[in-house]
Amino acid sequence: xxxxxxxxxxxxxxxxxxxxxxxxxxxxxxxxxxxxxxxxxxxxxxxxxxxxxxxxxxxxxxxxxxxxxxxxxxxxxxxxxxxxxxxxxxxxxxxxxxxxxxxxxxxxxxxxxxxxxxxxxxxxxxxxxxxxxxxxxxxxxxxxxxxxxxxxxxxxxxxxxxxxxxxxxxxxxxxxxxxxxxxxxxxxxxxxxxxxxxxxxxxxxxxxxxxxxxxxxxxxxxxxxxxxxxxxxxxxxxxxxxxxxxxxxxxxxxxxxxxxxxxxxxxxxxxxxxxxxxxxxxxxxxxxxxxxxxxxxxxxxxxxxxxxxxxxxxxxxxxxxxxxxxxxxxxxxxxxxxxxxxxxxxxxxxxxxxxxxxxxxxxxxxxxxxxxxxxxxxxxxx
Numbered sequence: 178x179x180x181x182x183x184x185x186x187x188x189x190x191x192x193x194x195x196x197x198x199x200x201x202x203x204x205x206x207x208x209x210x211x212x213x214x215x216x217x218x219x220x221x222x223x224x225x226x227x228x229x230x231x232x233x234x235x236x237x238x239x240x241x242x243x244x245x246x247x248x249x250x251x252x253x254x255x256x257x258x259x260x261x262x263x264x265x266x267x268x269x270x271x272x273x274x275x276x277x278x279x280x281x282x283x284x285x286x287x288x289x290x291x292x293x294x295x296x297x298x299x300x301x302x303x304x305x306x307x308x309x310x311x312x313x314x315x316x317x318x319x320x321x322x323x324x325x326x327x328x329x330x331x332x333x334x335x336x337x338x339x340x341x342x343x344x345x346x347x348x349x350x351x352x353x354x355x356x357x358x359x360x361x362x363x364x365x366x367x368x369x370x371x372x373x374x375x376x377x378x379x380x381x382x383x384x385x386x387x388x389x390x391x392x393x394x395x396x397x398x399x400x401x402x403x404x405x406x407x408x409x410x411x412x413x414x415x416x417x418x419x420x421x422x423x424x425x426x427x428x429x430x431x432x433x434x435x436x437x438x439x440x441x442x443x444x445x446x447x448x449x450x451x452x453x454x455x456x457x458x459x460x461x462x463x464x465x466x467x468x469x470x471x472x473x474x475x476x477x478x479x480x481x482x483x484x485x486x487x488x489x490x491x492x493x494x495x496x497x498x499x500x501x502x503x504x505x506x507x508x509x510x511x512x513x514x515x516x517x518x519x520x521x522x523x524x525x526x527x528x529x530x531x532x533x534x535x536x537x538x539x540x541x542x543x544x545x546x547x548x549x550x551x552x553x554x555x556x557x558x559x
Contacts, residue, residue: 178207178208178263178264178547179207179208179210179260179261179262179263179264180199180202180207180208180209180210180262180263180264180265180266180547181210181211181212181253181256181257181260181262181264181265181266182195182196182198182199182209182210182211182212182265182266182267182268183195183211183212183213183249183253183265183266183267183268183273183276183277184196184211184213184217184267184268184269184273185213185268185269186213186214186215186216186217186218187218187383189383190298190299190351190462190464190465191268191269191296191298191299192217192218192219192268193218193219193464194268194296194298194328194351194352194464195217195266195268195296196211196217196218196219196220197219197352197353197354197536198266198352198540198543199211199220199227200219200220200227201354201536201540202540202543202544203225203226203227205540205544206226207226208226208228209226209227209228210228210229210230210256210260210262211223211227211228211229211230212230212232212249212252212253212256213229213230213231213232214231214232214234214245214249215231216229216231218439218441219441228260230252230256232245232248232249232252233248233252234248235248245272246272246275246276247276249272249273249276250276250277250279250280250283251280253265253276253277253280254280254283254284257280257284257289257291258284258287258289262291263292263551264291264292264293264294264547264550264551265277265280265281265291265292265293265294266293266294266296266543266547267293267294267295267296268296268298269296269297269298269301270295270297270301270302270306270315270318270319271301271305271306271311271314271315271318273295274293274295274315274318274319274322275314275317275318277293277295277318277322278293278317278318278321278322281293281321292323292324292550292551293321293322293323293324294322294323294324294325294326294546294547294550295318295319295322295324295325295326296325296326296327296328296349297319297325297326297327297328297332297336297346298328298332298461298462299328299332299459299460299461299462300387300459301315302315302327302332302335302336302339302340302461303332303335303459303461303482304387304459306339306340307339312340315340316340316341316342319336319340319342319344320341320342320343320344322344323550323555324344324347324546324547324549324550324555325342325344325345325346325347326346326347326348326349326543326546327346327347327348327349327461328348328349328350328351328461328462328483329348329350329461329462329482329483329486330348330483330486331461331482331483331486332348332461332462332482332483333346333348335461345555347546347555349539349542349543349546350462350486350533350534350539351462351464351467351534351539352534352535352536352538352539352540353464353467353468353471353530353534353535353536354535354536355471355530355531355534355535355536357442357444358444358447358468358471358472358530359444359471359472359527360447360448360472360473360527361444361445361448362448363445363448363449366445366448366449367449370408370410370435370449371408371449373406374406375406375407375408376406376407376408376451376452376513377407377408377409377410377449377450377451377452378393378396378397378400378407378408378409378410378450378451378452378453378454378509379409379410379411379412379446379447379450379452379453379454379469379474380393380409380410380411380412380453380454380455381412381413381443381453381465381468381469382412382413382415382455382457382465383413383414383415384413384414384415384416384417384418384421385415385416385417386416386417386458387457387458387459388415388417388456388457388458389456389457389458389479389500390411390417390418390421391417391420391421391424392456392500392502392505393409393411393421393454393456394409394421394424394425394428394430394434395424395428395502396454396456396502396505396506396509397409397430397433397434398428398429398430399502399506400506400509400510400513401430401433407433407513408433408434408435409430409433409434409435410434410435410437410446410450411434411435411436411437412437412438412439412440412443412446413438413439413440414438414439418436421436422436443468444468444472447468447469447472447474448472450469450472450474451474451512451513451519452474452475452476452477452509452512452513453465453466453469453470453474453475453476453477453494454476454477454478454505454509455476455477455478455479455484456478456479456497456499456500456502456505457478457479457481457482457484458479458481458499458500459481459482460478460479460481460482460483460484461482461483462482462483462484462486462487463478463482463483463484463487463488466478466484466487466488466494467487467530467534469526470487470488470493470494470526470527470529470530471526471527471530471531471534472527473523473524473526473527474523474526475493475494475495475512475519475522475523475526476488476493476494476495476526477494477495477497477505477508477509477512478494478495478496478497479496479497479498479499480496480497480498480499481499484496487534489525489529492522492525492529493522493525493526493529494522494526495508495511495512
């Protein structure tokens with residue numbers, strides 16, 4: 178099957194999942210065509226049956242803002258016609274789904290058929306998509322898609338609750354390659370960062386306000402005041418990085434924190450972690466937490482969104498009420514000091530990642546869904 182995939186190329190969950198899906202489909206003998214504004218973050222190279230088509234946006238004095246959505250539509254039409262795509266899979270409703278629907282309508286006028294699958298990932302439904310200036314477009318794009326998936330039961334329900342959706346939304350969870358995301362022997366790396374045998378807390382995000390990185394630093398500060406021998410590694414970059422650095426300096430813990438920026442492969446960092454901290458205000462799935470679990474790192478996370486579908490409280494980590502810094506601190510301290518409980522949770526986290534969210538379990542669900550979309554057997558009606 179020839180599949181077109183459109184996603185955001187930046188550091189974030191939706192782009193990572195889309196890219197890994199494309200790579201996995203290519204390994205299963207499908208021909209994959211990425212259509213995006215730049216090479217996706219996890220797509221290090223193109224070769225074999227993986228192709229990349231860059232969307233070029235022309236600037237004209239007439240336009241205050243370059244018309245990316247229209248340029249994307251034209252590129253989708255071009256690739257579909259000249260490659261002969263069997264299906265177009267777009268990740269994130271805005272603007273990818275709307276561009277795909279317009280491309281489909283243009284192709285239809287030339288008697289060409291291009292089925293569309295739209296995957297909803299998060300803030301396209303829970304935040305941005307609800308803005309009155311976008312909501313009608315999101316609703317239309319979803320209802321005009323031939324198939325719609327969401328990455329969690331939570332996101333599926335949010336879609337039904339806040340949009341007049343006539344399409345069935347099928348849940349296909351995020352996934353990872355558990356052969357890649359496995360705990361490795363990185364003792365030399367840990368020794369370089371923790372010469373005195375310190376434990377390691379890791380947080381990975383795009384440093385948007387919803388990620389609550391200031392709370393990560395606050396928890397770390399409290400643990401240090403409680404005489405925990407610990408270091409903090411912050412991975413990623415974004416608008417809240419500078420405020421987070423400022424807070425670390427104000428609390429006097431900056432010297433024990435490493436701001437590592439965007440990193441790939443992240444599994445090498447997770448392999449020296451003892452606890453993964455995720456105090457997010459909203460998470461529709463929590464892909465970074467799943468990557469940690471696969472590397473045998475117990476997770477302490479907010480009890481919000483799709484995280485309870487991933488993290489089993491008291492088994493693979495702990496869930497805390499939103500903004501309850503005391504609970505985050507105490508659960509993290511428990512994992513740092515109770516070696517037996519930590520070992521049990523680490524093993525359980527790995528087991529859950531492998532048995533439920535491994536790439537070889539989830540990618541066939543997409544293949545089956547593609548076939549149903551192409552044959553017109555995906556039912557409509559929420």
